[in-house]
Amino acid sequence: MGGRVTRVFRNFNVENRARREISKEKPTPAPRHPTARLDAMADSPEIKEEVFRKDDRFLTLLKDVYVESRDPPVRVKDGEHLPCKHEEKRLTKLGHLEALDVKKVPKGKISIVEALTLLNNHKLQPQIWTAEKIAAEYSLELKEVTSLLEFFIPFTVQEFPKETRKAIKSRKPKQLT
Numbered sequence: 001m002g003g004r005v006t007r008v009f010r011n012f013n014v015e016n017r018a019r020r021e022i023s024k025e026k027p028t029p030a031p032r033h034p035t036a037r038l039d040a041m042a043d044s045p046e047i048k049e050e051v052f053r054k055d056d057r058f059l060t061l062l063k064d065v066y067v068e069s070r071d072p073p074v075r076v077k078d079g080e081h082l083p084c085k086h087e088e089k090r091l092t093k094l095g096h097l098e099a100l101d102v103k104k105v106p107k108g109k110i111s112i113v114e115a116l117t118l119l120n121n122h123k124l125q126p127q128i129w130t131a132e133k134i135a136a137e138y139s140l141e142l143k144e145v146t147s148l149l150e151f152f153i154p155f156t157v158q159e160f161p162k163e164t165r166k167a168i169k170s171r172k173p174k175q176l177t
Contacts, residue, residue: 108141109140134149
């Protein structure tokens with residue numbers, strides 16, 4: 001509703017206001033800067049001749065200039081190694097989930113399926129699958145394996161006994177009276 005009212009006031013007497021604006025005198029433009037006159041002088045033949053004339057003295061000086069550039073020798077600091085594209089890789093140790101995972105991983109890393117497998121093995125048989133054995137088996141650092149076993153625990157599935165299911169199902173909703 002407010003749009004209709006504003007539209008009425010906006011369109012009121014539009015033609016008369018437009019004619020009044022058009023009939024006003026145009027403002028005079030600002031004077032040009034004096035540098036604009038140089039463009040007119042550039043068209044003169046004397047200036048063109050001076051621009052295109054070759055100076056023999058400058059040409060001889062230019063011929064004497066010789067630039068030689070050399071790259072500084074590359075220095076490798078003691079702790080740094082140049083990046084290499086060839087990483088040492090190992091084949092993954094997969095069981096029945098071989099189709100779900102990658103075939104090769106870099107040494108020092110494991111795939112997701114391997115991580116789940118080793119966590120499950122450690123949970124089921126912690127005496128056999130110790131951190132040292134896992135580190136040797138999967139080419140990992142012992143510190144990383146111990147933190148992995150400490151902070152990541154695989155999920156366990158728990159099923160509730162049938163008696164509690166029956167108790168939940170047998171409950172009837174209250175009827176409104």
